[in-house]
Structure formats: C-alpha cells, structure tokens
Amino acid sequence: MMIAAFARESRLSVDAVRLYVRRGLLHPEIGTKGGLRPYQIFSALDLEKARIIRAGQALGLPLKEIGVFINKRAFDGEEDDVVIAFLEEQRNRVTGRISELERLVSFVDAKIAWLKDPSIGASPPYPQ
The missing domain is CATH 1.10.1660.10 (Multidrug-efflux Transporter Regulator; Chain: A; Domain 2)
Structure with a gap:
C-alpha cells in the first residue's frame, strides 16, 4: 500500500x-x-x-530502543530469549507505572473530597 x-x-x-x-x-x-x-x-x-x-x-x-527490539525480532513467529526478556522488562515497567498512577488517583480523589469538605480533616499529603 x-x-x-x-x-x-x-x-x-x-x-x-x-x-x-x-x-x-x-x-x-x-x-x-x-x-x-x-x-x-x-x-x-x-x-x-x-x-x-x-x-x-x-x-x-525511545525510538532507538524500539528499533533494537524490531531488529531483534525475526517476525517469523518465533520469539527468542532476548525478546522474551525484553518484553518481561517492559511488562515490569508498565506494572510499576500502573502502581504509581493508582497512588496518584487515590491522592487526587482524597484531595477532591477534602476540597469539597475541609472539615473531614487535614489536606491529604502529596504522594512521594
């Protein structure tokens, strides 16, 4: 095409x-x-x-790292140990980002609740 x-x-x-x-x-x-x-x-x-x-x-x-992955992959349906390790590393990175985002969502929800009703206590601390 x-x-x-x-x-x-x-x-x-x-x-x-x-x-x-x-x-x-x-x-x-x-x-x-x-x-x-x-x-x-x-x-x-x-x-x-x-x-x-x-x-x-x-x-x-980064595009450079994506290029390395594409060049390692044979595109014949067979994934080698290097590609599997790469994918596992990326899965672990995403899982860590998900955890971080979940903490941020919890903070934002608590902050919204506090802003709507400050009498519920102290302002929630920013996540570390």
Missing part, C-alpha cells in the same frame, strides 16, 4: 511514517512509478512493525 493508505491503516501521520523510514524502523519497497519521486510501497510486515512502534511509544520507549 502507498504511504497515505499505510498511514491511515497504521493510525500514524504521514510525517511519522516518513520519520520511521528515515530512522530505519520501516523498510518499504520502492516502486518504479513516480518518475523523480518513486513511490514507497508498504507491506503487511511494515504494518506489524508500525503497531510495535506505537506500542513501544505508549510504553514510553
């Missing part, structure tokens, strides 16, 4: 797709049409890589 269709399908902007191509995260084929500006043709494999990039960004990973 062409870049515009790929951007829509991957839910990325065209500029983001171009950036990922420049950074070597995506490797579209170059079509023969287009004269001076040949077309980039993206595959289903590129679409899978784009989804991995989006997931990595949602985890807060």
Whole structure:
C-alpha cells in the first residue's frame, strides 16, 4: 500500500511514517512509478512493525530502543530469549507505572473530597 493508505491503516501521520523510514524502523519497497519521486510501497510486515512502534511509544520507549527490539525480532513467529526478556522488562515497567498512577488517583480523589469538605480533616499529603 502507498504511504497515505499505510498511514491511515497504521493510525500514524504521514510525517511519522516518513520519520520511521528515515530512522530505519520501516523498510518499504520502492516502486518504479513516480518518475523523480518513486513511490514507497508498504507491506503487511511494515504494518506489524508500525503497531510495535506505537506500542513501544505508549510504553514510553525511545525510538532507538524500539528499533533494537524490531531488529531483534525475526517476525517469523518465533520469539527468542532476548525478546522474551525484553518484553518481561517492559511488562515490569508498565506494572510499576500502573502502581504509581493508582497512588496518584487515590491522592487526587482524597484531595477532591477534602476540597469539597475541609472539615473531614487535614489536606491529604502529596504522594512521594
């Protein structure tokens, strides 16, 4: 598929797709049409890589680290020990972030309750 269709399908902007191509995260084929500006043709494999990039960004990973992961992954359905360890590390990071966010939500709820009714006691302390 062409870049515009790929951007829509991957839910990325065209500029983001171009950036990922420049950074070597995506490797579209170059079509023969287009004269001076040949077309980039993206595959289903590129679409899978784009989804991995989006997931990595949602985890807060830098593009360089996402690229390392993509290059380690064979995309043949077989995950090696390095990829499994990487995914376990990311799961642990996300779990830690979830715990931190839950503490922040508890604080915000307590602060809202206190602001609505200061007679319930002292203002809740900010989380550490």
